[in-house]
Amino acid sequence: MDALLKDESSKGTSRATMTALVEKHTPLVKRIAHHLAARMPACVQLDDLVQSGMIGLLEAAQKYDAEKGASFETFAGIRIRGAMLDEIRRGDWGPRSVYRNSRRVSEAIQVIESKNGRDAKDSEVADQLGVGLNEYYAMLNDLRGCRLFSFEEVFESEESRVQPSSRDRGPQADAQDEKFINALIDAIETLPEREQLVLMLYYEKELNLKEIGKVLGVSESRVSQIHSQAAQRLRARMTQWA
Numbered sequence: 001m002d003a004l005l006k007d008e009s010s011k012g013t014s015r016a017t018m019t020a021l022v023e024k025h026t027p028l029v030k031r032i033a034h035h036l037a038a039r040m041p042a043c044v045q046l047d048d049l050v051q052s053g054m055i056g057l058l059e060a061a062q063k064y065d066a067e068k069g070a071s072f073e074t075f076a077g078i079r080i081r082g083a084m085l086d087e088i089r090r091g092d093w094g095p096r097s098v099y100r101n102s103r104r105v106s107e108a109i110q111v112i113e114s115k116n117g118r119d120a121k122d123s124e125v126a127d128q129l130g131v132g133l134n135e136y137y138a139m140l141n142d143l144r145g146c147r148l149f150s151f152e153e154v155f156e157s158e159e160s161r162v163q164p165s166s167r168d169r170g171p172q173a174d175a176q177d178e179k180f181i182n183a184l185i186d187a188i189e190t191l192p193e194r195e196q197l198v199l200m201l202y203y204e205k206e207l208n209l210k211e212i213g214k215v216l217g218v219s220e221s222r223v224s225q226i227h228s229q230a231a232q233r234l235r236a237r238m239t240q241w242a
Contacts, residue, residue, distance in 0.1 A: 021061040024055075025076055029053040032080050035206055036088075049084045101139050102232065104129060110236035118194050120233070134242025140228040141221060187237045195230035198223060 033049040060076035092198075108128035112120035126136035188196060194216070201207045201215060209223045216223065 011241060018058070018061045021064075021072065021076075022057055025057055025073065026054070028073060029057050029074060029080055033084065033138055036081075036084055038208065048087055052087035053080045054084045056080040059083070089216065093114050098142055102143055102235075105136075105139065105143070105229075106232040106235040110239065113236065122229070125229075137225050140225040140232075143228040143231070182236060184234070187234050190237065191230055191233060195233065196224055198226045202227060 017153060022135075027047055029050060030053075033053050036049055037046045056079040057076055060072070060079035063079075064072050064075055066072070105125065108125050109120045112124050112128055116124075122136065123133055126133045129136060129139075131139070188199065191199070197216070198212060207215070209220045209227070213220045213221045218226075219242045
């Protein structure tokens, strides 16, 4: 850790400042790691997430600009999650069929919504895919169960999973990320109300699927389906980022 701090401090941020930020926000790394690990299978190790998250925290401390308005905790949280997701990508365990189905579902939603000018209904998506409603719901459960949904990975093609991680991108990455986040926020606001609520409870309030089910009065499996469908609907509405 001292070596990393020394290396980062040479880039313009004082070591004392970075040390203070890292020490203060280390619990944030652990909290995010536990939150992600709880959604992952046993093969995803908590220690690996914490280690990658600490690297994300160091990067946040080095790049943070208070004049941009966001609090350091908010800025760092994004960096920490991104670093952890990079770690999960490197050990990706989702089968190829899941990614193909993800693309199929989002394309079906796009076709229906472009044609009708409204939110695609579950039954319409199933018909477009040529499957029964129960089979469509099973596909949605597979999408949620086989890979962590992050707002970045929704737009990631199967081929792009072999590309460099976010920490290896060029100097324009931060500006591009900001544009993406703004576009994503706009797209989320167009989702059906229930899908917006599930995303808010899951990501902002950090409730698990069972807890969200109690809030909505539906089963945990149904929450999983709503969550996955929200992801695919976002993907369909942000094709320019795919």
